[in-house]
Amino acid sequence: MIERFFLGGLAMLGMTSAVALAAETPASLMARYAQEAGIPVSALSADRGAALYRTDHPGRDAQPVSCASCHTDSPKQPGNTRVGKRIEPLAPVANRGRFTDAAKVEKWFRRNCQDVLQRECSAQEKGDFIFWLSQVK
Amino acid sequence: MNYFLRGISVLTTVSMVSVLAFSLPSGQAHGDGGDYVLPQLKNKNWQQECSSCHIAYAPAFLPRASWRRLMGGLDQHFGENASLDPATQADILKFLEANAADSGTSQMGRRVMQSMGAKDAPLRLTETRWFTHKHDEVQPATWSRKSVGSAANCAACHQKAEQGRFDDDSVRIPK
Numbered sequence: 001m002i003e004r005f006f007l008g009g010l011a012m013l014g015m016t017s018a019v020a021l022a023a024e025t026p027a028s029l030m031a032r033y034a035q036e037a038g039i040p041v042s043a044l045s046a047d048r049g050a051a052l053y054r055t056d057h058p059g060r061d062a063q064p065v066s067c068a069s070c071h072t073d074s075p076k077q078p079g080n081t082r083v084g085k086r087i088e089p090l091a092p093v094a095n096r097g098r099f100t101d102a103a104k105v106e107k108w109f110r111r112n113c114q115d116v117l118q119r120e121c122s123a124q125e126k127g128d129f130i131f132w133l134s135q136v137k
Numbered sequence: 138m139n140y141f142l143r144g145i146s147v148l149t150t151v152s153m154v155s156v157l158a159f160s161l162p163s164g165q166a167h168g169d170g171g172d173y174v175l176p177q178l179k180n181k182n183w184q185q186e187c188s189s190c191h192i193a194y195a196p197a198f199l200p201r202a203s204w205r206r207l208m209g210g211l212d213q214h215f216g217e218n219a220s221l222d223p224a225t226q227a228d229i230l231k232f233l234e235a236n237a238a239d240s241g242t243s244q245m246g247r248r249v250m251q252s253m254g255a256k257d258a259p260l261r262l263t264e265t266r267w268f269t270h271k272h273d274e275v276q277p278a279t280w281s282r283k284s285v286g287s288a289a290n291c292a293a294c295h296q297k298a299e300q301g302r303f304d305d306d307s308v309r310i311p312k
Binding site for chain 1: 188189190191192212216217218219220221222285286287289290292293
């Protein structure tokens with residue numbers, strides 16, 4: 001009887017951790033990127049994240065380009081792709097699905113850092129970026 | 138017979154004839170809805186990934202050789218990085234090739250191929266002769282309207298583009 005409770009408890013624990021692995025949160029991604037950068041989470045900076053979002057870089061046809069070019073000045077607003085399709089807001093306060101899927105987050109950092117900065121983003125930059133967006137009210 | 142009953146019988150005959158007339162020619166030889174309606178296709182990766190930035194363009198708009206070129210250069214996709222992990226990329230290419238314009242699976246694809254050279258492999262479906270012919274009445278100023286953006290934004294005018302319907306009745310050009 002006790003044994004059965006014990007096994008049932010173990011199975012439930014296993015299921016809970018599987019769910020936890022599948023669904024990330026902005027906080028868990030920040031922790032992951034801070035660890036990858038070899039710094040404590042407290043060393044991430046929302047100000048640096050905001051600057052990364054807003055700073056213009058020379059893009060195609062010498063036109064300045066930044067994250068805000070497509071995502072608009074406010075990450076709480078929907079943006080537009082070059083073809084004209086709506087982009088859902090980036091800030092979790094306006095879009096709860098943001099920063100809950102590690103593979104998706106990595107895919108878009110890989111693509112968009114190349115497009116805007118012409119290079120990959122560092123783990124610290126990714127952490128800063130999520131930190132700033134997650135505290136936008 | 139009074140006029141009321143006669144009216145009903147005339148109406149019934151007319152509607153039956155028109156139902157027959159309109160239902161016979163469409164899709165009898167092909168599995169799709171003819172020239173303007175694409176077959177309903179299902180591929181999770183194609184639907185999810187290709188519709189992130191634009192509508193998921195139907196495979197029937199370009200030949201296999203085009204899709205191979207396009208999917209081989211996703212890191213420079215019309216000036217943007219649209220790279221995918223190798224497994225997803227391979228799955229989408231397989232799906233595109235199986236349903237491409239020259240795969241013989243749709244009437245739309247046959248139309249696209251009729252005006253395509255044997256060795257042509259355009260990257261932009263808006264540059265196929267089929268597309269330019271179909272849109273020859275659209276003025277350049279219309280394409281560049283803010284509400285349209287570009288010729289690649291099918292859904293700006295084709296209200297049912299995402300469901301694969303491109304018939305004239307579902308076209309509404311925004312101001």
